[in-house]
Amino acid sequence: MLADVIIIGAGPAGLFAAHEISSKSKLSVLIIDMGREMDKRACPAMETGTCIRCEPCHIMCGVGGAGGMSSGTLNLRHDIGGDLSEMAKGTAKAQKLVEEVDAIFLEHGAPREVYGVESEEIERLTRRAAAAGVRFIPIPQRHIGSEYLPDVVNSLKKKLEKQGVKFMLNTRVEQVRKGEVLIKGKRVRAKYILAAPGRVGAVWFAEQARALGIKLTHGAIDVGVRVEVPAVVMEPVIRVSRDPKFHIITKTFDDFIRTFCVNFQGYVMEERYDDYVGVNGHSLRARKSTNANFAFLTRVELTQPVTDTTAYGRSIAYLATTIGGGRPLLQRLGDLRRGRRSTWQRIERGHVRPTLRSVTPGDISMALPGRIVTNILEGLERLDAVVPGVASDSTLLYAPEVKLYAMKIATDEHMETSVPGLFVAGDGAGLSRGIITAAATGVLAARGILHKAHRPTR
Numbered sequence: 001m002l003a004d005v006i007i008i009g010a011g012p013a014g015l016f017a018a019h020e021i022s023s024k025s026k027l028s029v030l031i032i033d034m035g036r037e038m039d040k041r042a043c044p045a046m047e048t049g050t051c052i053r054c055e056p057c058h059i060m061c062g063v064g065g066a067g068g069m070s071s072g073t074l075n076l077r078h079d080i081g082g083d084l085s086e087m088a089k090g091t092a093k094a095q096k097l098v099e100e101v102d103a104i105f106l107e108h109g110a111p112r113e114v115y116g117v118e119s120e121e122i123e124r125l126t127r128r129a130a131a132a133g134v135r136f137i138p139i140p141q142r143h144i145g146s147e148y149l150p151d152v153v154n155s156l157k158k159k160l161e162k163q164g165v166k167f168m169l170n171t172r173v174e175q176v177r178k179g180e181v182l183i184k185g186k187r188v189r190a191k192y193i194l195a196a197p198g199r200v201g202a203v204w205f206a207e208q209a210r211a212l213g214i215k216l217t218h219g220a221i222d223v224g225v226r227v228e229v230p231a232v233v234m235e236p237v238i239r240v241s242r243d244p245k246f247h248i249i250t251k252t253f254d255d256f257i258r259t260f261c262v263n264f265q266g267y268v269m270e271e272r273y274d275d276y277v278g279v280n281g282h283s284l285r286a287r288k289s290t291n292a293n294f295a296f297l298t299r300v301e302l303t304q305p306v307t308d309t310t311a312y313g314r315s316i317a318y319l320a321t322t323i324g325g326g327r328p329l330l331q332r333l334g335d336l337r338r339g340r341r342s343t344w345q346r347i348e349r350g351h352v353r354p355t356l357r358s359v360t361p362g363d364i365s366m367a368l369p370g371r372i373v374t375n376i377l378e379g380l381e382r383l384d385a386v387v388p389g390v391a392s393d394s395t396l397l398y399a400p401e402v403k404l405y406a407m408k409i410a411t412d413e414h415m416e417t418s419v420p421g422l423f424v425a426g427d428g429a430g431l432s433r434g435i436i437t438a439a440a441t442g443v444l445a446a447r448g449i450l451h452k453a454h455r456p457t458r
């Protein structure tokens with residue numbers, strides 16, 4: 001046995017779980033991750049915009065996890081990036097947990113400033129949005145920044161090592177079994193196993209869970225487009241909130257649609273999956289565009305007898321990829337409104353220069369379900385009352401942007417699965433969708449392990 005506790009994944013969930021266990025007990029902890037040290041992670045796509053599919057992916061894997069190379073925006077609300085209130089047993093306890101996690105980020109060098117706290121500007125924006133039937137979600141946010149995030153992650157890792165935590169990097173866990181994991185065909189035993197494999201390990205872990213007889217359920221997915229507008233259009237709201245979140249209930253279908261992942265002066269990028277392409281957005285350190293982009297996504301839930309949201313989301317993405325000839329689709333909002341496809345000529349006549357060029361100008365209404373297209377059209381009209389110019393004819397829409405989340409792993413209140421000694425945390429278990437919430441579920445799982453370890457044996 002190499003350790004009392006094996007943690008799979010050095011993302012926020014794994015690191016914060018290790019922090020809790022090593023600060024409060026003498027249990028030995030080993031973190032295993034298939035990625036590299038923070039300082040050895042380097043993604044070519046962040047400089048060039050082109051993904052060359054490194055294996056494992058530097059963006060998603062390694063110390064710091066999926067957010068390790070991001071701008072490290074900490075959403076300091078328990079109901080953003082998942083909802084902690086049920087797991088933490090109440091909203092007050094959930095918010096306290098967020099503050100505990102935030103305090104650890106501060107201890108390791110996160111900047112003190114918090115944006116998005118109550119101010120007159122926020123109140124004005126909230127009122128303006130409400131008058132247009134849009135909900136603006138003010139979120140206190142701490143921005144670590146991509147240039148400082150590696151220092152914060154390294155500082156936390158150093159503290160963990162001082163507290164005795166061991167790291168085994170560049171190592172893939174092949175299988176999870178009762179009381180042991182398999183690495184390069186060899187069995188490694190532990191009293192407790194905490195699986196925190198993130199989105200990148202979600203499909204793999206769902207297979208492990210199924211094989212172990214653990215119950216899993218499909219959650220909601222998000223389907224829509226990436227919207228690109230001139231940066232000046234978004235500037236007034238960006239001044240109030242760096243990643244403004246607007247929630248809308250659409251008129252025709254009563255659906256929930258929201259803005260997500262706003263990149264001011266950023267770029268739209270292609271994401272390649274095994275059988276489809278998708279889009280996303282990012283900001284580059286070295287290069288700024290004159291545009292802003294954000295995801296505009298409808299929440300899709302399915303009820304009995306068909307609940308497989310993942311298969312549904314993939315089939316939408318697959319259809320969009322077929323219509324786009326293997327590339328993302330690009331359409332001007334004006335063309336979508338008029339029921340005609342976009343062409344390069346029509347796009348060049350507009351005011352917005354696309355930041356992603358490896359696309360196929362076409363017709364999004366041939367790719368996305370009519371319900372989603374209606375939501376996009378109605379939602380942008382409504383948003384235009386809050387962010388004037390966002391629904392101009394020149395606005396660009398890239399499709400598909402599909403957010404599939406991990407299947408939710410069933411646990412008890414201590415985050416322990418039906419396999420004794422196997423605990424789960426973070427995005428890979430369908431419990432979170434953000435740095436703070438993932439870290440918080442890691443702390444909860446660690447407390448579950450400590451509870452079990454210190455329980456008197458009968």
Ligand SMILES: Cc1cc2nc3c(=O)[nH]c(=O)nc-3n(C[C@H](O)[C@H](O)[C@H](O)COP(=O)(O)OP(=O)(O)OC[C@H]3O[C@@H](n4cnc5c(N)ncnc54)[C@H](O)[C@@H]3O)c2cc1C
Nearest residue numbers: 009011013034061065066067073173198201426427434435
């Ligand atoms: C580009 C990008 C930017 C983001 N920006 C933000 C942001 O600004 N704010 C925010 O709140 N959220 C952000 N997120 C989301 C956030 O990063 C995740 O929600 C969070 O990292 C999830 O934490 P986690 O610990 O659950 O999993 P992850 O961070 O995904 O970590 C999982 C780790 O497990 C390892 N692993 C998986 N399977 C195995 C295996 N079989 N064997 C060994 N190791 C394995 C992986 O290598 C990985 O390092 C961003 C995500 C991305 C991709």
